[in-house]
Amino acid sequence: MSSDKFDAGKPVGGLPSPLRRKLLLGMAALPAVGLLPRGALAQALPTDAVNTTKLAVTDSTVKVGILHSTTGTMAISETGSVQAEKLAIAQINEMGGVLGRKIEVIQEDGASDWPTFAEKARKLLVEDKVAAVFGCWTSASRKAVLPVFEQYNGMLYYPTFYEGLEQSKNVIYTGQEATQQILAGLDWVTKEKGAKSFFLIGSDYIWPRTSNKIARKHIEMKGQKVVGEEYFPLGHTQFNSVINKIKLTKPDVIYASVVGGSNVAFYKQMKAAGIDLNKQVLMTISVTEDEMLGIGGENIAGAYACMKYFQSLQNPNNEKFVAAFKAMWGANSVIGDVTQAGYLGPWLWKLTVEKAKSFDIDKIAVASEGIEFSGAPEGYVRVHGNHHLWSKTRVGRARPDGQFDVVYETADLIEPNPFPKGYQ
C-alpha cells in the first residue's frame, strides 16, 4: 500500500450501461490500491490454499454478507451504511475483486430487531458461509450477534461510533470508540471557547450514558464543572422542561447525545425557546449529516458536532468518494460519519485478505493489525491491534444547508482505547 495511483483497467462487460456508467464514475473515485492483472491472482493462489475452512469461496467468486436494518425504526440510520458498503464492493469488483475473486453480496434484513439480527447472522455464517459480514448499527444489535460470530468464527466489520468496552477477535470496529470521539472535542471547546461548565443531555441507553461518564470524568479531571446531567427515554418528544433547566443553570456548553426522533424534537424546541446556537455553545456527538435531514439545518445551524468525518471534508479521496456516492445513489444523498465508516469495511477486508493471502478468518484476525488504508475519505487510517482504527477527531460547525464547516481536526491520529483507564 504505497502507490497513490492505480490503473483501473477496462470495465467488465455484461453490466447494463447506466449502472456501468455509475460504476465507472465510482472507479474514477477509487482510492489508491495496487492491483495485479485480472485473474492472475486466482491462478497463482488456488482456492484450496486461500480457503482452508470451507468458506463460500470459489476460483472466481467470494461471498460476503451485508446485515443491516432496511425495515423498522433503525432503517433511518442504517440505509446509509448499506449504500456505502455496496459502493465499496462495487468499486472493488471493478478493480478485479479480492485475490482475483469477484465479491458476491448476500444481503439480510435485521429489521431493527436484535434477535432477528442474531438469527440472520447465524444464517449468513452457517448456511451461506460468507467470508465476511459488513453490518450492525446499534450496540444492541452488535451485542446480539457477537456470540454468533464467536461461536461460528465469522468476521464482522462494524461501522458505528460506539461506547467502547468491547474487543473481539471476530469484529473490526471501523467507527470511533468513545474516547476517540469525546476527549479531543472537549479539549477543543475548552481551549477555543473557554468553557468551564457543561450540561450533559442524552437519550437513556448505554451509549449516551457511557459517553457522558467518560465526558464527566474528563471534565472534572480538568477542574471544570458539570452543572447538569439528564437522560430521556428513547422517543421522548417534549424537552421544554429541560430547556428551562438549561436556561436556569446557564452552562457554557450543552453537550448533547440525544438520538433518533427525540433529536428532532430537542433542536426544534430549543430553537423555539429562543436558545440561539450562535451564542450558546452546543456540542453534539450524535448529529451527522443524516440526522440533519430530519432536524432541518435552520434549526441546528451554529452547533458543533464532534466526529471523525464530515461530507464537506476537503481532500482528494473524499471528493472522489462523494462524487461516486452521489453517482450511485442520487445527487441528493448525504453522507454522515457512520456511512463513511461503513465504506471502510469492505476496503479494509480486501486489504487484509491480500496481506494474509487467505480468506481464513483466523489469519485475517491476526493480519488485521497494522493494515493501512490511505484511500479512506477521512484520510489515512490504520488498524490497531485491538481491532479498532487509529483516526483523527474533527469538529464541524452545522450550517443551515445541512452540511458542516470543519473547524478543527487533531494533528495526529488518535489511538483507539476501548478500555480507557481512569474513565470507568
Added chain:
Amino acid sequence: MFEGYSLAELGSIFAMQGFAGLILFSVFVLMALGLAIIFGQMGVINMAHGEFMILGAYVTYLCSNFISSTAPALFPAYFFIAMILAFVASGALGMLVEWGMIRFLYRRPLDTLLATWGLSLILQQVFRSVFGAREVGVVLPDWLMGSVAVTDTIEVPINGLFVMALTMGITAVIYAVMFRSRWGQGVRAVMQNRTMAGAVGINTEKVDRYTFGLGCGIAGVAGSAFTMVGSTGPTSGQLYIVDTFLVVVFGGAQSLVGTIASAFTISQAQSTMEFFLSGSTAKVLTLLTVVVILMLRPQGLFVLKVRR
C-alpha cells in the same frame, strides 16, 4: 439547585416552566382527542392512531414543498392549508379503513387491537416505501419559529402558543359537534345502545363511519401541528401512541372531559418532575402514579353512568 439566583430569575424560570406544562398539556389533549372519540365513543382500540397522525405530518411536508416551489408568496400561510388537507387525508383514509375493516369487528373489540396494529405496520412500511426510511425535514414559516419575550427574562415559544390555541379551537369544535348537534346526539345514542339507536331510525353504519373518520381526521391535524415540535418519519407515530393511550385510559375511556382532565394531570406531573428530577425518573414516576390510581379506580378518572 437554586442557590445564587435572584428572586426575579427564579420567578421567570417558574413562569416559563408553567408555560412548558401548559404546552405539554395542549400537546397531550391534541393527540388524545382523536383517540378519545374512536376508543371512548366507539370502543375501537385503534393502534394505528399514530400512523394517522404521521399521515397528517407527511401531508404537511408535501404541502410545504409544493407551496414553496409553486407559490412562495403563500408560504407564510401554508400551515393552515396543510392542516385542512391533513384533516381531509387522514379522515378519508379513516373512513376507508372503517368501511374495509373496522365495521366487521365491532362485536370483537379485542380483534380490533390486532387488526389495527397490523394496519399500523402496513402504513409504516407504505410511508417508508413512498417517502424513504429517513426522517424528512418540514420547513416552517418564519413567524412560527422563535419565541415571544413577555418580559426581559420570560420567553415563550411561539409554536407552543400556536399548539395551545389550536387545541382550544379543536376542543371547542368537538364539544359543539358531540354535545350540541343532532349528529353528536346520534353518535352518543349509538355508543350507548347500538340496537336501540338503530331501532329509532339512526343510520348506525353511517354514524360509525363518520365518527371514525372524524377521529382520524383530528389525528391528522395533530400530526400536522406536531411537525413544529417533533420529527416526521415512517415510525414517528410510535413516539406518541403510548402517551395517547395513557391519557385516554387514565381519563376514563368514555369521557371527553376525563381525557382533558387526565391530560392536565399527567402533563403537569411530568413537566414539574422533569424539572426537579431527571427525565427518565420523571417518566417512571408518572407511569407509577397512573398505575396506582388505575388500580384503585380501574374505570379511570371520569366515568359515564350508563345503565347496562
